[in-house]
Structure formats: C-alpha cells, structure tokens
Amino acid sequence: MDVKSNARPKLQLEIQSDTLRRGFALIAQNMTTIRLSHDPIIIPEPFMEVYHCRGKIQQALKAEESDILRAELQLLVDFQDQYMKETIKTIDQFISNGYIEFEWLWAIFPPGELVVIENVSASDAPIQWCAIVKAFEFKTLDSGAQVWSLTLMHTGFNGLRLGKTETKLSFPAFSNNIGISRLPAYPLKYCKDEIWVQQEAIRRGRSYETYCLASSRAKESPVGTPMWHAGPIWTERRVIVDFEGFFEHSPMSNTATSITQLGASFTLSSLSEDELLTCPPLVPAYSFTSRQWCFVFIDDLSKIVWKPQIFEQLQIDEEMKGALQGLVRGYSTHAVLFDDFIEGKGRGLVFLLHGPPGCGKTMTAESISESLEKPLYHVSGGELGASVESIQDALETAFERATRWDTILLLDEADAFLARRDGADIERNSLIAVFLRLLEYQSGIVFLTTNRPSDFDPAFESRIHLQISFSRLDASKRELIWKLLAQKNGGCNLSPEQSKALGKLPLDGRRIKNILRLASLFAANRIQGSSKANGDAGDLLVDNRETDVVMEFGDIKKVLPFAITRLENAKRAQEEYIETEDLPAALADLMAEFSLK
Structure with missing residues (x-):
C-alpha cells in the first residue's frame, strides 16, 4: 500500500505450517481479503488480518489444548510484538481520541463490524442506516487516485427474493486526520446516538419489509434521487413504490440484484431484528412527475392528499361534464358487473379527448384521477420509441403498469396509434392491431388525446365509450x-x-x-x-x-x-x-x- 512513501521494502507474513494454517483459517474465517486455503497463507503489511484477529488469537491461545498449535499461535503473538507494536500503538492513540488517518482507516472496519452510513442523498435531512462490513480493500484507480473500498452487506429485495445483498462505498484519500464520526460510514459503536440509531433502523426496516411484501403502493414523496448513494436530488410528488417493476424495467436495477435468499419463504414480520437493522432506507419507485424510476426515502413517504374539487373547476361543456362524471362514477362502483362474452374483455372505459393544445384535455384526465383517488399515469406517444417493435413493447408495458398500479392511463399524442390503417404499411397496421387488442382487454380507465379525430381508424369507434371535443378557451x-x-x-x-x-x-x-x-x-x-x-x-x-x-x-x-x-x-x-x-x-x-x- 503506497499511502505513505517508505524507504524500506514492504514486508509480508507467510504462514507455512499446516497446523497453524488450519488454526488461523478457523480464527480468520470472516476475512475475505486473503486466501485462507492457499499454502502458504500470505498476509501483506500492514498485516490487517492479524490486527483484526489479535483478540481471537489470544482467546485461542488460552483455550487450545494442543501443545503444537499453542506454540505456533504464540509465534503469531510474538510476531505482533516484533513487527506490529508501533502500528497498534499509533492506531490505538488515534482511536482513543476519536480520530483516524487515511492510512489507518482499515483498522476501524473489520469484517462483521456493524457500521452506520450517513448522508444518502434522497432526503433534505441526513439519513442514517446500518450495514455490516464484508471487506475493506485499498485500491489505486486508473487515474492514480488512491481510495479505500468498503464492501457492505445488508438486507435487500430484488422484487422476487428477500435476502442479503452488497453495496460499496469509497473513501478518497484525505490529508491529516479526521473525526471518525465525520466519515460517510463508520462503526456504529462510535456514534453518540448508537441506541437511537439502531431503534430507528429497526423501525424503518419494518416499513421496508412491508413495502417488499406489497405488490405496489402509491405515495407522495418530497424528493427522490436517481442514484443509490449520491447524485442530484429532484423534487417529486406522487410515486408508486414497486420493487418488481423497478428490477424488471429500470436501467438502474443492477444496483442490488444479487440476493442471497434468507429462507425458502417469508411472511410479514418474519425478519429478525438483526435483519431489520440492516434494511436500506430507500425504496425504488416510479415518479409520476418526472416519469422515471428513482429511489425515495421511506420516512418521507406519506399518503396521497387527493383533490376531488378539481373536477368542479374543469372548464368544459356542462352536458359533457355530466356525462363524463356519470360514466366514471358508474364504473367505479360497478366495474365488474358487465363483461363481454369472452371473459376479461371489454371491462374498461376508454375516453377520446381531442382539441387544440392547452384547452383542458390533460386537466380532464387529472380531475378524474383526483375524484377516483387513483394516480394518473401519463405516457406521451412521442416517448414510446421510434421503431414499431419498440413502440409495441412500450405500449404493452404501459398497459401492464396501469393495471398493476391501479392507475388511470393518459396516453397523450395518440395520433400514430389511432390513424386509419393503410394496406401498404404492414408494420403500422400491426401496431394499430396491437393497440386495439390492448384497449379491448384492459379493465381500467384510459384517456386518449389527439389533434386529428377525423383521421382515426373506424375500428376504434367501438372501443371508445365517450368522445369529448375541446374548443379554444373563450x-x-x-x-x-x-x-x-x-x-x-x-x-x-x-x-x-x-x-x-x-x-x-x-x-x-x-x-x-x-x-x-x-x-x-x-x-x-x-x-x-x-x-x-x-x-x-x-x-x-x-x-x-x-x-x-x-x-x-x-x-x-x-x-x-x-x-x-x-x-x-x-x-x-x-x-x-x-x-x-x-x-x-x-x-x-x-x-x-x-x-x-
């Protein structure tokens, strides 16, 4: 490790004795930074693994009945006195004063140590959560920068399994010393509010478990972040917490997909307190505001405050407004009373809104969303892709999400899907056929908007329950x-x-x-x-x-x-x-x- 320039060459400890190798492998079984199965076991200076195991070595020395192994364990104790005495003294002086230098960071992060992580950037207030050290390694980046890389284990969920997963943090080089509790992650035992932090982490872990076991939940959140540990914070409003959808569709979903399952099955409140303690403070959610996936802080999530009065402020023809309200109210109370001859077909409501920009089409869908207390899932036709294949996939995803999330779907700028079919354009005809099928088998409320109502395919006539024409505002x-x-x-x-x-x-x-x-x-x-x-x-x-x-x-x-x-x-x-x-x-x-x- 070239943290400081030293004139002498680096040393390394080699454990060659079969007896001591087996004994030390048992003592250091949590150490992942060295190869305990190799012959010999090689431990480079500054002998981190020996430092972290020195207490266990002393215990083994006292308890060991074999004279041979006891004598060889004594060699490890003597090695510490000869080669590590100054290192241990220096580290102890720093730690006793609550400080640490970059060179000695490894000393406070032994494998298995419970640490507290601070300042996850998904909330206005600092967030503290807990994880367990798996490994702590020194690395030199391609740029030449020197960092300590901390690998942590914590409880996680990938949409299918609840178990243990990993996350990584880096500590860039810093000069002089720094207060241990000022580090972005540090051992929980150095936290002045240790008991309170543990209690809060366990309480939040129960909420995390609840979100894992629910298929999806619509909530309000003041902020969200596109990154797990860092990145810009943007203002959010309504979100849908959905682990399964995140890991299936989000480009960020490789954040924590490797899960070691805790058990064959789990139920609510099945996690132990130790497992709840290391649940992350963030959950993945889809933002209805920014229309992208993000992470939100569990404690920031709250029930949605609906605004049903918005419908009364809607500036459209009163007769049409009454018809719209009647259809929606009837659907909300008797949605499953009518069915087609084919089960699951024709249960939804489809509205076509057409007129110039800014005349109230979007607000109409928003007002229905508020009155029914269902989130509005807004999808723009221009965002679905360029190729017919990508548009079909995006449409199917949009309808599937709307069903799973129990939202009202607003498909804006739907002209490309509504336009009259052309015998010469096979791909486009296929797209329209897919769209017709999706409309026919969906069971929710869908709003379509277009600026060219006279140009849509006649087949849509039977799929649309109500057309609303908007004129320019007077x-x-x-x-x-x-x-x-x-x-x-x-x-x-x-x-x-x-x-x-x-x-x-x-x-x-x-x-x-x-x-x-x-x-x-x-x-x-x-x-x-x-x-x-x-x-x-x-x-x-x-x-x-x-x-x-x-x-x-x-x-x-x-x-x-x-x-x-x-x-x-x-x-x-x-x-x-x-x-x-x-x-x-x-x-x-x-x-x-x-x-x-």
Whole structure:
C-alpha cells in the first residue's frame, strides 16, 4: 500500500505450517481479503488480518489444548510484538481520541463490524442506516487516485427474493486526520446516538419489509434521487413504490440484484431484528412527475392528499361534464358487473379527448384521477420509441403498469396509434392491431388525446365509450383559469378587474400556467432580494425550485412582456403552433389599462 512513501521494502507474513494454517483459517474465517486455503497463507503489511484477529488469537491461545498449535499461535503473538507494536500503538492513540488517518482507516472496519452510513442523498435531512462490513480493500484507480473500498452487506429485495445483498462505498484519500464520526460510514459503536440509531433502523426496516411484501403502493414523496448513494436530488410528488417493476424495467436495477435468499419463504414480520437493522432506507419507485424510476426515502413517504374539487373547476361543456362524471362514477362502483362474452374483455372505459393544445384535455384526465383517488399515469406517444417493435413493447408495458398500479392511463399524442390503417404499411397496421387488442382487454380507465379525430381508424369507434371535443378557451374561461391558478400556485388573489383584463389575452391554459410559474419565481427572487430580481426574466427559467412565496399581480405584469415575446418568436420560427395574431395588441391594451411601462 503506497499511502505513505517508505524507504524500506514492504514486508509480508507467510504462514507455512499446516497446523497453524488450519488454526488461523478457523480464527480468520470472516476475512475475505486473503486466501485462507492457499499454502502458504500470505498476509501483506500492514498485516490487517492479524490486527483484526489479535483478540481471537489470544482467546485461542488460552483455550487450545494442543501443545503444537499453542506454540505456533504464540509465534503469531510474538510476531505482533516484533513487527506490529508501533502500528497498534499509533492506531490505538488515534482511536482513543476519536480520530483516524487515511492510512489507518482499515483498522476501524473489520469484517462483521456493524457500521452506520450517513448522508444518502434522497432526503433534505441526513439519513442514517446500518450495514455490516464484508471487506475493506485499498485500491489505486486508473487515474492514480488512491481510495479505500468498503464492501457492505445488508438486507435487500430484488422484487422476487428477500435476502442479503452488497453495496460499496469509497473513501478518497484525505490529508491529516479526521473525526471518525465525520466519515460517510463508520462503526456504529462510535456514534453518540448508537441506541437511537439502531431503534430507528429497526423501525424503518419494518416499513421496508412491508413495502417488499406489497405488490405496489402509491405515495407522495418530497424528493427522490436517481442514484443509490449520491447524485442530484429532484423534487417529486406522487410515486408508486414497486420493487418488481423497478428490477424488471429500470436501467438502474443492477444496483442490488444479487440476493442471497434468507429462507425458502417469508411472511410479514418474519425478519429478525438483526435483519431489520440492516434494511436500506430507500425504496425504488416510479415518479409520476418526472416519469422515471428513482429511489425515495421511506420516512418521507406519506399518503396521497387527493383533490376531488378539481373536477368542479374543469372548464368544459356542462352536458359533457355530466356525462363524463356519470360514466366514471358508474364504473367505479360497478366495474365488474358487465363483461363481454369472452371473459376479461371489454371491462374498461376508454375516453377520446381531442382539441387544440392547452384547452383542458390533460386537466380532464387529472380531475378524474383526483375524484377516483387513483394516480394518473401519463405516457406521451412521442416517448414510446421510434421503431414499431419498440413502440409495441412500450405500449404493452404501459398497459401492464396501469393495471398493476391501479392507475388511470393518459396516453397523450395518440395520433400514430389511432390513424386509419393503410394496406401498404404492414408494420403500422400491426401496431394499430396491437393497440386495439390492448384497449379491448384492459379493465381500467384510459384517456386518449389527439389533434386529428377525423383521421382515426373506424375500428376504434367501438372501443371508445365517450368522445369529448375541446374548443379554444373563450375570455370568460381564461379569466377563471387565471383566477384559480394564480390563487392555487402563487397565493395571489386577483381582483375582478385584473382577472378580466388577463382573460382578454388569447392564451391557452398551459401557457397561462407557465406564465404564472414564471411569475412565482420572479416573486421568490424579489422577496429573497437576489440579484435575479433585477435581471432579465429569462434567467428565471433555469430555476425549478418550489416556493411558498406569495405572488402579486405586479409579478405577473413584470413577466408578461418577456413571456409573450418568447411566444411570438416561437411562432415566427414555427416552433410552436399559435393561431392568434393579436397577442401583442392584447398585451399592449392590458399594459395600458394597468399603467405598466
């Protein structure tokens, strides 16, 4: 180990005696860093394995009845006195003061040691959990950097089996000494709250076991992380905890797939306290917000707070709204009363929503999701892949997940799957046939959205239970959207005059929401007194943090010119579909009305 430059060559201990090799192999059976079956057993300096076994060597020496083995064990004791005395003295001095140097890190991580790991980045607060040391090895990376690699064993679940698995941590080189309890992982015995940490780990382990035994659970989580030990934290909302789905579909699932099963079978509360103690604090989940797999902290998970009142705020034709509500309520109470001649066929509800962007299609699906207290699983047609084969696989996965998770499926931009079949395009016809089959045999609620309802295949007529046509928002509906969203997202109570003036702007619901989001960021920067408050509003687009800052009407007025200029530029570049030609004129009228220069 070239941690420090030494003039003399490195030493190594060779155990050549058959008697001592067998005796030492029994004493050091947990040591995985040396080959105990080899002849001779070779232990390189600084003789870590002898250091970790010195207590057991003394015990064996006292208990051994064989004179031959006892004499050879005494040789190991003498070896420590001759070659390890200064090492042991140095290490003991550091440990007695609660510190350690990089060179001697190995001394506090013997195999079998219970350690506490801190600062897993999936929560705002530091997380502490426990694992058991399997191995601790010195490594020199390709870059030349020197690290200690710690292999830990802990309880894990791979979607099929509950058992033991491994995880690794690295300790980059550091100068001077460091407090042992300041390390990212350290022996639990050095933790000042040792008993409390163990109790919390066992309590959390029971929750982990519960999530393992449930097929999937929808929850809310404030944050999530794409990595197991590190990585950026993003804000999450609703997630579905699903081990099986994670290990089947997630590209990150090689994190902990190697499981040594604890037993032939297990039931709730079957884990011992020692096994519960080493359950990880994170569980894999699919985020309905970011639409990707992540890890979430168990203690951050909470029941979903549903918002059924959103349906009342839905701005669509009242007659159609009543029909939609009646169908959904009937389905939720009598879902299994009707079946096709073929079992399992025709039990679901399929809605087709068509109309221009930002007119309420997504909010319609969201409102039904809230009223039924089922998560909305949003899949965009553009995210399913490029080839027919990949799209078919992605569609089948989406329908399978929606069934397993008991969600409402929103398949956005479904034009490619709904379009009329063409006799010359065999692959595309095959894709449509697959989609028809999936619709026919699904048993949940599916929302499809399209901008071309007149072009879809006639075969879909019999699969769709209700079509809802959306028109562009008129001024009165836009006025209400401004009022509701400003109050909900920024705590801003617009006056009737203000909401009426804003309603005159020919913007769709999505753009209204985006402008209010930008205004809330402007308000946050204004109140925090940051430099961004005096800068270009465009700079605020990079900030995506949530805020509880109360927004004012002035914040909306400040960002409107920038937001609308951006829309006009996008229209001229044909990057966005914007039908209205009088947006700048409407903005000028609003600015004049409220004296904004």
